[in-house]
Amino acid sequence: MSFFDLFKPPKTIQERVKEMQKSLNQESRNMDRQILKMQLEEKKLKIEAKKLAKQNNVECVRMLAKQIINTRKTSNRLFRTKAQINSVVMQLNLQVSQINMTKSLQKSGQIMKMMNSLCKVPIISGIMH
Numbered sequence: 001m002s003f004f005d006l007f008k009p010p011k012t013i014q015e016r017v018k019e020m021q022k023s024l025n026q027e028s029r030n031m032d033r034q035i036l037k038m039q040l041e042e043k044k045l046k047i048e049a050k051k052l053a054k055q056n057n058v059e060c061v062r063m064l065a066k067q068i069i070n071t072r073k074t075s076n077r078l079f080r081t082k083a084q085i086n087s088v089v090m091q092l093n094l095q096v097s098q099i100n101m102t103k104s105l106q107k108s109g110q111i112m113k114m115m116n117s118l119c120k121v122p123i124i125s126g127i128m129h
Helices: 003-007 013-054 058-118 121-128
Strands: none
Touching (some): 013 058
């Protein structure tokens, strides 16, 4: 935060939410890249394990199998984390829409109050009779 930031008007809720969503979407794309790297690494390990299995190298195949399992676990964790990030983004959207709905209901309440003050019920009922 610089000195000049003190004189800027405070950010609105929509601006802050937009920044948060931008950073969360960026993080989600980073996780997609990491997941893709893990899947490629898993494919390479499978190919290498098959080659070593043909050569009857049991110890190396076991080590590669453990690495394959670890890469699968890591990619599953990344999928779960990405799902949680998407959930947070949807919750942010829900909160913003609820705030907007509250504001619109407040405005309509104020308009109804002004209309009631303009319309005198006893006078209108007298005219109706």
